[in-house]
Amino acid sequence: MSILKKDFLWGGAVAAHQFEGGWKDGGKGISVADIMTAGSATANRNITDGVVEGKNYPNHEAIDFYHNYKEDIKLFAEMGFKCFRTSIAWTRIFPNGDEKVPNEEGLKFYDELFDECLKYNIEPIVTLSHFELPYYLIKKYGGWRNRKMIDFFVNFADVCFKRFENKVKYWMTFNEINNQTGYNNEFCLFTNSGIKVQKGENAEKEMYQAAHYELVASAIAVQHAHKINKDLQIGCMIAMVPLYPLDSKPTNIMMAQKAMQKRYWFANVHVDGEYPTFMKAFFAKKGYVPDITTADLMNLKNGTVDYLGFSYYMSKTVKATTDNPDYEYDDLTNDVQNPFLKASEWGWSVDPEGLRYGMNWFNDRFHLPQFIVENGFGSRDVVEDGKIHDDYRIDYLRQHIVEMKKAVEEDGIDLLGYTPWSAIDIVSAGTGQMEKRYGFIYVDKDDEGKGTLKRLRKDSFYWYKKVIESNGQEL
Numbered sequence: 405m406s407i408l409k410k411d412f413l414w415g416g417a418v419a420a421h422q423f424e425g426g427w428k429d430g431g432k433g434i435s436v437a438d439i440m441t442a443g444s445a446t447a448n449r450n451i452t453d454g455v456v457e458g459k460n461y462p463n464h465e466a467i468d469f470y471h472n473y474k475e476d477i478k479l480f481a482e483m484g485f486k487c488f489r490t491s492i493a494w495t496r497i498f499p500n501g502d503e504k505v506p507n508e509e510g511l512k513f514y515d516e517l518f519d520e521c522l523k524y525n526i527e528p529i530v531t532l533s534h535f536e537l538p539y540y541l542i543k544k545y546g547g548w549r550n551r552k553m554i555d556f557f558v559n560f561a562d563v564c565f566k567r568f569e570n571k572v573k574y575w576m577t578f579n580e581i582n583n584q585t586g587y588n589n590e591f592c593l594f595t596n597s598g599i600k601v602q603k604g605e606n607a608e609k610e611m612y613q614a615a616h617y618e619l620v621a622s623a624i625a626v627q628h629a630h631k632i633n634k635d636l637q638i639g640c641m642i643a644m645v646p647l648y649p650l651d652s653k654p655t656n657i658m659m660a661q662k663a664m665q666k667r668y669w670f671a672n673v674h675v676d677g678e679y680p681t682f683m684k685a686f687f688a689k690k691g692y693v694p695d696i697t698t699a700d701l702m703n704l705k706n707g708t709v710d711y712l713g714f715s716y717y718m719s720k721t722v723k724a725t726t727d728n729p730d731y732e733y734d735d736l737t738n739d740v741q742n743p744f745l746k747a748s749e750w751g752w753s754v755d756p757e758g759l760r761y762g763m764n765w766f767n768d769r770f771h772l773p774q775f776i777v778e779n780g781f782g783s784r785d786v787v788e789d790g791k792i793h794d795d796y797r798i799d800y801l802r803q804h805i806v807e808m809k810k811a812v813e814e815d816g817i818d819l820l821g822y823t824p825w826s827a828i829d830i831v832s833a834g835t836g837q838m839e840k841r842y843g844f845i846y847v848d849k850d851d852e853g854k855g856t857l858k859r860l861r862k863d864s865f866y867w868y869k870k871v872i873e874s875n876g877q878e879l
């Protein structure tokens with residue numbers, strides 16, 4: 405007998421902007437992803453001022469799921485997916501973001517997509533905001549710097565909940581909302597909140613304000629969803645990257661603890677409905693006075709999430725520095741290499757036990773069901789005679805599933821499901837590459853955007869099919 409629930413949600417995950425393509429089809433507006441060029445393992449993506457002629461924007465076509473969704477979902481069904489996590493591109497529903505009336509063609513696309521999934525008994529799991537906010541909202545309102553964004557987001561959420569209440573039960577509000585603590589890298593704050601920090605601005609301060617508005621928007625959306633249909637389950641989505649101390653030196657332990665607080669207070673607010681004491685003390689010490697109203701605090705309290713969705717790819721390790729007696733975590737100065745872990749070509753450490761550690765860390769604090777909505781290994785793949793022998797990917801996933809099962813069996817964690825990243829090869833969010841592949845299905849397209857878009861089953865496709873069939877017994 406498997407230790408996982410009988411109805412455990414095995415599946416795969418993607419995000420609209422990384423795989424749909426059809427960036428102008430069906431009345432879609434321009435999103436933040438549409439103005440990001442391709443980068444590489446060593447060079448960042450550029451964020452251009454609008455779409456600039458002649459530049460390579462990999463998300464415009466992506467893998468053209470928009471025109472291929474029936475074939476792709478059929479392949480997911482062949483693998484035995486019980487669920488499929490994707491996002492709704494905000495700009496398909498509200499091309500600019502501030503309209504009152506939604507774009508019917510966009511809604512119709514998701515109706516058909518979800519129906520196609522349901523035809524195979526694949527349950528759609530949906531993220532509302534996954535690094536794809538309307539570019540117009542940035543130009544006109546300054547993105548999440550602006551309180552008005554709360555209304556725009558809530559309107560978008562309401563439209564989606566009402567339209568799809570009978571097709572989608574599990575939702576998430578903001579993908580990896582805590583990613584923006586990496587504000588030293590402009591990608592993080594821009595993709596989460598649509599903010600490009602200007603000279604003289606304090607990125608950290610901007611981040612706390614934007615995050616507050618997002619948390620309030622999320623909490624209002626949760627309340628509305630429950631009113632629309634009490635069966636809807638609304639989760640948060642946190643990027644779990646455990647931060648370990650380099651060694652047992654007390655200052656390093658303290659640094660790791662403060663770093664964890666800085667990265668994960670978002671979950672406290674989502675789950676407990678209030679700011680933890682350490683955040684209030686931090687704001688006071690820094691002299692930050694974010695715009696937080698009494699009504700906001702009420703909304704946070706009344707809109708706590710139903711489950712904790714999270715991604716897990718890697719852990720990081722930190723070390724204190726003598727010039728930082730307050731242990732203010734800064735990834736540029738405090739992150740160090742973990743001597744015990746190997747890393748991928750892109751520098752992402754491989755640490756299966758970190759998954760179990762992260763699940764326990766959450767479970768010790770937040771007593772909610774968990775959902776692993778991303779976990780995977782980005783790697784180049786080689787096609788030989790139409791076959792892809794991706795044993796490295798199988799190894800990675802196998803080791804993580806082993807730890808996930810221990811977290812359920814030995815630590816008693818209530819786990820709803822597991823949707824590895826990614827169901828199929830897609831454009832990398834961080835680098836814009838196709839060659840940083842995560843999928844069970846290979847897509848013939850390279851970093852220059854060339855290829856036939858043909859789909860091929862990798863070895864991991866057949867392996868994962870068995871894993872699902874055996875409910876995680878056959879690894």
Ligand code: BG6
Nearest residue numbers: 419579580782831832833834835
């Ligand atoms: C998560 C995101 O950060 O990691 C995904 O939610 C992303 O959108 C995934 O694709 C993997 O990151 P990357 O940069 O390798 O695509």
